[in-house]
Amino acid sequence: MGFPTADKADICLLLEGTFPFVSGGVSSWVNQMIRGFPEYTFACCFIGSRPEDYGSMKYELPPNVVHLETHYLHNFKRGAEKRPMKGDTSAYQQVGKFHELVKSGKNTEQKVAMFESMVGQLGDGKALSEDSFLRSRASWEYISRCYREQSRDPSFVDYFWTVRIMHSPIWALNEIADNLIPAKMYHTISTGYAGFLGALLKRRTGRPLLLSEHGIYTKERKIDLFQSEWISDNRGLVEKNNAEMAYFREKWVNFFSELGKQCYLAADEIVALYERNRERQVTDGAPAERTHNIPNGVDLPRFAAVREARGNDVPKVACLIGRVVPIKDVKTFLRSMRTVVNEIPDAQGWIAGPQDEDPEYVKECQGLVASLGLDKNVTFLGFQKIDELLPKVGVLVLSSISEALPLVILEGFAAGVPTVSTDVGSCRQLIEGLGAEDEALGKAGDVVGIADPEALGKAVTRLLTDRPAWDAAQQAGIRRVEALYTQELMFASYRNLYEGLMAKSAESVAEVGKLKGHS
Amino acid sequence: MSNLKLLFYAISSEIASLMLLLSDDTSVAYFIVYLLAHALASGLMSVVAWRFLPARFRTPKMLSLLLIFGFAFFIPAIGLLTLLIGIVVGVWLPAIFRDRPFSLVGEPYYTPVQAASSSSFRQIDIQSLLSSPDSPDALRMQGMLVLKDMPARVTGKVLRESLGDRYEDVRLLSYGILDLKEKTITRDIDRLLQLLERAKSSRRYGLARRLAELYWELTYQDLVRGDIRKLTLEKAAFYADMALMEAPQDAGLWVLRGRIQLAQGSVGEAQQSLVFSRRLGLSANQVNPWLAEIAMERRQFSLVRRLMGEISDNSQFTHLNKSVEYWRGHGLSHR
Numbered sequence: 133m134g135f136p137t138a139d140k141a142d143i144c145l146l147l148e149g150t151f152p153f154v155s156g157g158v159s160s161w162v163n164q165m166i167r168g169f170p171e172y173t174f175a176c177c178f179i180g181s182r183p184e185d186y187g188s189m190k191y192e193l194p195p196n197v198v199h200l201e202t203h204y205l206h207n208f209k210r211g212a213e214k215r216p217m218k219g220d221t222s223a224y225q226q227v228g229k230f231h232e233l234v235k236s237g238k239n240t241e242q243k244v245a246m247f248e249s250m251v252g253q254l255g256d257g258k259a260l261s262e263d264s265f266l267r268s269r270a271s272w273e274y275i276s277r278c279y280r281e282q283s284r285d286p287s288f289v290d291y292f293w294t295v296r297i298m299h300s301p302i303w304a305l306n307e308i309a310d311n312l313i314p315a316k317m318y319h320t321i322s323t324g325y326a327g328f329l330g331a332l333l334k335r336r337t338g339r340p341l342l343l344s345e346h347g348i349y350t351k352e353r354k355i356d357l358f359q360s361e362w363i364s365d366n367r368g369l370v371e372k373n374n375a376e377m378a379y380f381r382e383k384w385v386n387f388f389s390e391l392g393k394q395c396y397l398a399a400d401e402i403v404a405l406y407e408r409n410r411e412r413q414v415t416d417g418a419p420a421e422r423t424h425n426i427p428n429g430v431d432l433p434r435f436a437a438v439r440e441a442r443g444n445d446v447p448k449v450a451c452l453i454g455r456v457v458p459i460k461d462v463k464t465f466l467r468s469m470r471t472v473v474n475e476i477p478d479a480q481g482w483i484a485g486p487q488d489e490d491p492e493y494v495k496e497c498q499g500l501v502a503s504l505g506l507d508k509n510v511t512f513l514g515f516q517k518i519d520e521l522l523p524k525v526g527v528l529v530l531s532s533i534s535e536a537l538p539l540v541i542l543e544g545f546a547a548g549v550p551t552v553s554t555d556v557g558s559c560r561q562l563i564e565g566l567g568a569e570d571e572a573l574g575k576a577g578d579v580v581g582i583a584d585p586e587a588l589g590k591a592v593t594r595l596l597t598d599r600p601a602w603d604a605a606q607q608a609g610i611r612r613v614e615a616l617y618t619q620e621l622m623f624a625s626y627r628n629l630y631e632g633l634m635a636k637s638a639e640s641v642a643e644v645g646k647l648k649g650h651s
Numbered sequence: 652m653s654n655l656k657l658l659f660y661a662i663s664s665e666i667a668s669l670m671l672l673l674s675d676d677t678s679v680a681y682f683i684v685y686l687l688a689h690a691l692a693s694g695l696m697s698v699v700a701w702r703f704l705p706a707r708f709r710t711p712k713m714l715s716l717l718l719i720f721g722f723a724f725f726i727p728a729i730g731l732l733t734l735l736i737g738i739v740v741g742v743w744l745p746a747i748f749r750d751r752p753f754s755l756v757g758e759p760y761y762t763p764v765q766a767a768s769s770s771s772f773r774q775i776d777i778q779s780l781l782s783s784p785d786s787p788d789a790l791r792m793q794g795m796l797v798l799k800d801m802p803a804r805v806t807g808k809v810l811r812e813s814l815g816d817r818y819e820d821v822r823l824l825s826y827g828i829l830d831l832k833e834k835t836i837t838r839d840i841d842r843l844l845q846l847l848e849r850a851k852s853s854r855r856y857g858l859a860r861r862l863a864e865l866y867w868e869l870t871y872q873d874l875v876r877g878d879i880r881k882l883t884l885e886k887a888a889f890y891a892d893m894a895l896m897e898a899p900q901d902a903g904l905w906v907l908r909g910r911i912q913l914a915q916g917s918v919g920e921a922q923q924s925l926v927f928s929r930r931l932g933l934s935a936n937q938v939n940p941w942l943a944e945i946a947m948e949r950r951q952f953s954l955v956r957r958l959m960g961e962i963s964d965n966s967q968f969t970h971l972n973k974s975v976e977y978w979r980g981h982g983l984s985h986r
Contacts, residue, residue, distance in 0.1 A: 280762075281764070282764055283764055284764050288759075351819065351820060351823075354820065355820065355823040355824060355827060358796075358824055358827065359824075359827040359828075359831065376793075376796075377793075377796060412819075458830075461826075467878075467879050470878050470879060470882065471877065471878045474878060496834070496837070496838075496841075499837075499841050500837075503840075503844075503886075504879075504882065505882075533822075533823060533826050534819070534823060555815070556819075581814055581815050582814050582815075582822060582826060583814055583826050583829065583830075584814070584876075585876075585877065585878075585879060586876060586877030586878060586879075589878070
């Protein structure tokens, strides 16, 4: 069955590696949002790495999704025409000046104007076309000059190809922007490539751009890049300063930081899930006056029914709900189960989440279960329907090393399940409360440090064996989610934003119409 | 077969066929043999000539080959000669006049570009840098990069403290560093466990010894803690015992066994293992530091003095020299 297509939509969602092809917290949120606004039509523009990295759709498309298109940035079959050309030296001089401004770290008007001008020259036959970047003498001379002046790595070949590969998605995104159906506004769920596409679209169409950032994309990329082993460092032993990042690593980090910055600068409104992430966005270049906090919210009636399905006993089950990927640190959960089982021999540890994203990691986790002697206590359940799973769970466990405001904790609270979580993102705020009023609602579980299996195991054991403490935590969770994290509160905040931006969009159309009328 | 060989066979066959043709014998059989030899020469020549054709003339393959073969076969001797000249001219002439898309460039040179001085890392104590609330986050991240390349045994404590850092990037990076180090060892363990499962008895000793070392490494590098540390030490002891069953004379393994027992808190057993390793021939330099540690734990200071005194000056434990000096001095002052 093909994807739905339309020639226009109210809101175009820019989705990088998420809904509807990848399941997880962000995808669930996107699904929830689309269904929460049936009065608007949505177009979904999915951006992925390669087609083979994704399976079939993990979500049934809501009826108000009128258009879905998919694009893969690492599908190198596109390619520009293979012919040498002279190129426009002045255009590359402008690129050089832009890079100087990027390096200075200042967000000046001049930089914004330059970006807008460069974006206009990316198309075929223009001064900064892909063909010109890949095959013109002007481009070659610019790249080799940059290498001589800036590179701290002795390999020109690596430099040349790094620059080419790093920038190639820009033209792919430009092509997507060229062909995307018109929308009244754009809504990107991350910075990165999708965010940059949003910036391109905003600069071209003048239509408003809304950014809702769950995790901080730039930060996560930066950590990936710090740890990655595929980036070469050709410096010899004596050239190396181990406090200095490998040149290419630094180059990639800067590239993603700049992509993020361009998205922040172009966005009309910027949403974070909680205050610390909002502050981070401002530090990373987001204009503070455009930032807001809108926490996630859950569908309370739905989860009240799930709560009803629970029995009176607390099942001796600790459950991690999430994809089996390194960022969830499933290994720490498994190790913590050793501590739990030492105290409660019949305790069960469940991992409920898709296992297709990182098969190597899944294998490592399964090996760890065997080596910890937990074969009888730990089960990998795969993807589960949360409504059916939560009534069988005693404690929800989140061992992640990075999170924002995990929807799963709120869903657990609403379903009457306390949580033990690592101290990441807003988990402490969710479990212990933020501010006197919130804290007075009580602790809905426990918070421990990251990568500390023993503390995690002890906290889980405590909750599973201390019934009064468990009851208190359950009640605190229910009270907190009912007071602060309802779907209605979230939708109301977004309705304000959508309506404001739609009005802005209509104004800009009227403005353009007026100008055309005069001319 | 190479073109040169084919060419040689083609020319030889053609010469042979010409000799047959020019011989006095005029029988039909001789003529047929001539035709066969000439056909062979033409065939071989066709293959060589076809290979030298520009790509656009090589298709369709069969027809193109047939055309060359016809030329060579129906014009005896001269056809072949013409093809030969054609090949030579076709290969050499364009090579002489080809306008190469290359030009002479100067020797490559590279002058390393220094990083901006503002981002250079000051040589200060990393631990205080990381824990100081006044240090800029960018500088602390640089500090983490230094830790990345240092042995986990030395950096384990700092990295673990950084897991609770106020700045998330530092937390994530320290997690990543610890995780990578742990993963490297765990992968080796998994691989060896698989090998051990299907190993012949002759290989079991080596594999078990390596497994004991790897499990020990996890605890020695401070990569596992709490219940998992306990479990890891049990595994290290299990594989050390397995290896010792196969090779009870392995003195080095007895030292490892002793150190594992020491980490497990079995001081008496550790002492026995270490003493046994000495009996098997290991020097005082290699074993006495651990024996001295046990004696120290038991507050047997004179024994510590004696054990440390036995360590020679050229001990491999350079960081131990100060302790050795101290105990020797201490011993003298009490004499």
